[in-house]
Amino acid sequence: CSKTKVILALRELPLQLDSQDHLHKYQDEFIFPKVNDKKVIYFTGNSLGLQPKRTKKYIDEVMDDWANLAVEGHFYAEKPWWDYQERFANPLSKLVGALPTEITVMNTLTVNLHLLMVSFYRPTSKRYKIICEEKAFPSDQYMFQSQVHFHGYKPEDVIVEIKRREGEHNIRLEDVLTKIEEVGEELALVLIGGVNYYTGQVFDMKTITEAGHKQGAYVGWDLAHAAGNIKLELHDWNVDFAAWCSYKYMNSGPGNASGCFVHEKHHTNKELPRFAGWWGHNKERRFKMEPVFDPVHGAGGWQISNLPILSLAPYLASVEMFDEIGMDQLILKRDKITSYLEFILNEISKEVQGSFEIITPTNPSERACQLSVLLHGEGRSLFDYLMKNGVITDWREPNVIRLAPVPLYTSYEDMFHFGQILKTGIVEK
Numbered sequence: 176c177s178k179t180k181v182i183l184a185l186r187e188l189p190l191q192l193d194s195q196d197h198l199h200k201y202q203d204e205f206i207f208p209k210v211n212d213k214k215v216i217y218f219t220g221n222s223l224g225l226q227p228k229r230t231k232k233y234i235d236e237v238m239d240d241w242a243n244l245a246v247e248g249h250f251y252a253e254k255p256w257w258d259y260q261e262r263f264a265n266p267l268s269k270l271v272g273a274l275p276t277e278i279t280v281m282n283t284l285t286v287n288l289h290l291l292m293v294s295f296y297r298p299t300s301k302r303y304k305i306i307c308e309e310k311a312f313p314s315d316q317y318m319f320q321s322q323v324h325f326h327g328y329k330p331e332d333v334i335v336e337i338k339r340r341e342g343e344h345n346i347r348l349e350d351v352l353t354k355i356e357e358v359g360e361e362l363a364l365v366l367i368g369g370v371n372y373y374t375g376q377v378f379d380m381k382t383i384t385e386a387g388h389k390q391g392a393y394v395g396w397d398l399a400h401a402a403g404n405i406k407l408e409l410h411d412w413n414v415d416f417a418a419w420c421s422y423k424y425m426n427s428g429p430g431n432a433s434g435c436f437v438h439e440k441h442h443t444n445k446e447l448p449r450f451a452g453w454w455g456h457n458k459e460r461r462f463k464m465e466p467v468f469d470p471v472h473g474a475g476g477w478q479i480s481n482l483p484i485l486s487l488a489p490y491l492a493s494v495e496m497f498d499e500i501g502m503d504q505l506i507l508k509r510d511k512i513t514s515y516l517e518f519i520l521n522e523i524s525k526e527v528q529g530s531f532e533i534i535t536p537t538n539p540s541e542r543a544c545q546l547s548v549l550l551h552g553e554g555r556s557l558f559d560y561l562m563k564n565g566v567i568t569d570w571r572e573p574n575v576i577r578l579a580p581v582p583l584y585t586s587y588e589d590m591f592h593f594g595q596i597l598k599t600g601i602v603e604k
């Protein structure tokens with residue numbers, strides 16, 4: 176009888192939590208794929224966010240302006256295209272803790288990191304090393320290697336990876352700081368993923384940025400898994416530059432535009448080289464077709480081409496939704512729902528001893544909206560079972576599934592149902 180009471184209480188809890196959740200209503204703002212005619216439980220908003228229903232309207236608006244105004248749309252559309260990107264400055268700067276002039280949107284993530292490295296990685300014979308994290312997202316690794324080759328160096332002489340300690344899944348802050356000090360005057364650049372894509376570990380960006388600066392290096396951040404997920408204070412942390420994609424937590428659509436941050440202190444530095452184009456030229460005189468580049472003071476000065484408005488439209492829809500809610504509310508729910516998911520996983524783990532372990536840090540200040548689960552044994556077949564039963568996770572070699580309970584559109588009840596499906600899947604395997 177007491178066992179039945181416990182089971183009932185466990186069943187009641189998610190319903191109660193959902194009824195108290197101010198963000199619960201936002202689930203209806205998103206389109207969920209279906210499996211077996213049922214809405215999926217979607218855990219991969221850290222890879223590709225769901226489509227917000229309001230997005231279509233933003234795209235249709237551009238399509239209609241294009242149809243009705245054609246070239247005149249650049250200046251006479253209700254949201255003119257020539258300075259469309261400026262609509263992002265206020266809402267997006269709030270999301271990442273920046274001044275509006277420190278933000279712009281353009282290109283895609285790896286492209287922007289390359290462009291920012293043109294400005295902020297300028298090796299000399301004495302100062303040429305780059306510190307990054309071990310097993311950074313592969314695109315970042317290829318970027319580092321190709322940048323190093325471009326400057327005529329060898330990756331093995333330049334790239335210093337911060338390693339995990341033997342038997343540990345996450346990188347210790349003290350090891351990052353020690354390495355920065357060790358590399359010292361040879362350090363040109365620190366560039367790390369603010370949230371690790373594999374483990375979900377959140378780095379202490381303020382402390383690491385300070386430590387890099389102390390050695391005279393520039394410090395930049397790849398915020399692919401951080402934007403729209405964690406509280407960022409890029410300006411106050413004195414970060415030199417950062418970039419992020421918008422298709423994960425920001426729900427802007429596959430392969431969509433990237434956001435860029437360049438700290439105010441660099442805006443008028445004429446010594447910084449950059450690859451220029453007319454969209455970075457003085458706004459008032461952009462159409463005078465002048466021969467000499469005069470960059471906009473601000474991150475906008477790093478723009479190159481006129482912007483793909485059809486790709487910015489869904490990003491704008493999303494940024495406006497985030498602005499409506501604010502990061503503080505999202506973070507409150509993020510922490511609660513992630514802890515609830517952790518509780519469910521731990522309960523199941525006790526029952527099915529040794530099947531899996533969570534490798535994401537347990538300390539809430541070192542994680543955000545992701546729990547990475549290392550599966551022991553027949554991991555791949557469990558992953559397939561989950562997918563077949565309407566739980567969308569992703570599989571990362573060699574044996575990890577990542578679960579991101581995105582606060583905008585997942586519910587406590589989803590977590591509960593997921594737990595049931597997972598348990599059945601493990602028992603049946």
Ligand SMILES: Cc1ncc(COP(=O)(O)O)c(C=O)c1O
Binds near residue numbers: 285286315397400420
């Ligand atoms: C940490 C990180 N860096 C870079 C990328 C690559 O982004 P993109 O393909 O938009 O350049 C991703 C994801 O795709 C990522 O997670």
Ligand SMILES: Nc1ccccc1C(=O)C[C@H](N)C(=O)O
Binds near residue numbers: 399
């Ligand atoms: N853009 C993609 C296209 C195809 C497959 C995956 C991606 C990802 O974005 C992966 C992402 N970086 C991740 O951490 O899941």
